Amino acid sequence: MATDVSIVIVNWNTKEDLRAAVASCLAHPGELNVRVIVVDNASTDGSADMVREQFPDVTLIANDDNLGYTVGCNQGMRAAEARYYLMLNSDAELTDGCLPELVRVMDTHPELGCVSPRLVYPDGSPQVACGSFPRLWVRLLPVSLIVRIELARTAAFERPGEFYPVDYVFGACNLVRADAVVKAGMMDERIFMWCDDAEWQKRMRAAGYQSAVVNGATCIHRVGTSTSLxxxxxxxxxxxxxxxxxxxxxxxxxxxxxxxxxxxxxxxxxxxxxxxxxxxxxxxxxxxxxxxxxxxxxxxxxxxxxxxxxxxxxxxxxxxxxxxxxx
Structure with missing residues (x-):
């Protein structure tokens, strides 16, 4: 049976979060045929061994060095064959119905190249899921003003309905159309991490695809577990x-x-x-x-x-x- 979604999780020293992320993927595929691929960037906390022992059906790519988020994502996509790629952070968890709703929206809206569910903290409080493309005049301002302008811009995107278009969605949980990757290319490996999502979706926009947040799908995101190290x-x-x-x-x-x-x-x-x-x-x-x-x-x-x-x-x-x- 053809794979509908290949789920790529890049991990660095977040074993417990990774366990929860993989378990959520296996627990909530709906009627979709999914494959989970974990790319471990030389973790020292036993993450790779945990995947081997507890999730034998998961494809594991174990790197000998921390090659970065973008390289890891590209490794996962190269190992995958599917209509869609789900790029899921190791500190994120899918909820019931999240993945089927993302796929349903993408299937019915071919203009969409990359979508994100609504992101929430573990306590259920809302989290920002999208941003505006970095603009030079904004980035020349002090950080406090940049944050205010970007939050206002993000709030302006939001609207009710099935989904709302945005400049780009954050990388915590992205469903990406495989055809969009063929046209726009994979993630730029010259960016280790951070700004990679904006750069990638900027190229998707140039290739004719939109990004959007899907209101009917929810993902739990703990935020910055690996970066806090x-x-x-x-x-x-x-x-x-x-x-x-x-x-x-x-x-x-x-x-x-x-x-x-x-x-x-x-x-x-x-x-x-x-x-x-x-x-x-x-x-x-x-x-x-x-x-x-x-x-x-x-x-x-x-x-x-x-x-x-x-x-x-x-x-x-x-x-x-x-x-x-x-x-």
């Missing part, structure tokens, strides 16, 4: 590199250079303001201390990695590639 500074710098890579790939060097310049000056100003404040408070105020450390490392990062940001061929940046000292 990396320090805040390293996460911030790695995510910054992914954002710069997105602008290099989608908007070119000039836009990226302007973003880099503004971000570098912003970090410099913060360092000049927070350094004396840190001295005056003898480092006892945590907000000042952590703000200074983050600004200092961001300034260093923008200067030290300028060649990679501005003119070298983009490559995936892991957290440990940022700097050994930023812990």
């Amino acid at each position: 990396v320090s805040e500074i390293r996460r911030s710098l790695r995510n910054s590199m992914s954002e710069f890579t997105y602008f290099r790939l989608r908007h070119g060097r000039l836009a990226t250079a302007l973003l880099w310049l503004v971000r570098t000056l912003y970090s410099l100003v913060k360092v000049l303001i927070l350094a004396p404040a840190r001295i005056l408070t003898a480092g006892r105020v945590q907000r000042i201390r952590t703000g200074y450390e983050l600004a200092r490392w961001r300034l260093w990062f923008h200067i030290a990695h300028a060649p990679d940001i501005l003119w070298r061929e983009p490559r995936p940046y892991r957290a440990e590639d940022v700097t050994p000292e930023a812990r």
Whole structure:
């Protein structure tokens, strides 16, 4: 029997969450013929062994190194043959009826290339499931303003009905049409993780497909289980590199250079303001201390990695590639 959906789960050191994610996939396929593929990125917590022992029917791809989210997703898709791919985070769980509803909507709306269910926290409270494509003028603003603008933009997408179109859906739980992948290509492996969903769906949009959130499907998402294993500074710098890579790939060097310049000056100003404040408070105020450390490392990062940001061929940046000292 032909496979309707190949479910790809990329994992890094989230054994217990992974167990729940795989179990939810096997428990809620509806009438669909599904195949579950787990790509483990060299976890050290026994994740791969758990899959082998407890889910023998699940296809396991065990990498010898942490190759990143995009590489893992592409490995899973290459190993799959199906009408649809479901890219499911290891800290997400399908609920009853979620996958059949996503497939039903995609089957009846061929213009859709990628859809997400509504995302909720484990307590049932709603979670943001989509975003607007990164725009240069917005990204030049301070972070607090960026967050406000993006939340307002996201709220503007929402509407009742079967589904609502958006710029892109977040990567926690994406059902992707295989034909859309053929036309737009797989995920760009030059992005380790973060901004990968926006970049991929930007290409799908160019290939003639829309993204949407399906109101009648729900997925539980615990948010950031694996990313929490990396320090805040390293996460911030790695995510910054992914954002710069997105602008290099989608908007070119000039836009990226302007973003880099503004971000570098912003970090410099913060360092000049927070350094004396840190001295005056003898480092006892945590907000000042952590703000200074983050600004200092961001300034260093923008200067030290300028060649990679501005003119070298983009490559995936892991957290440990940022700097050994930023812990």
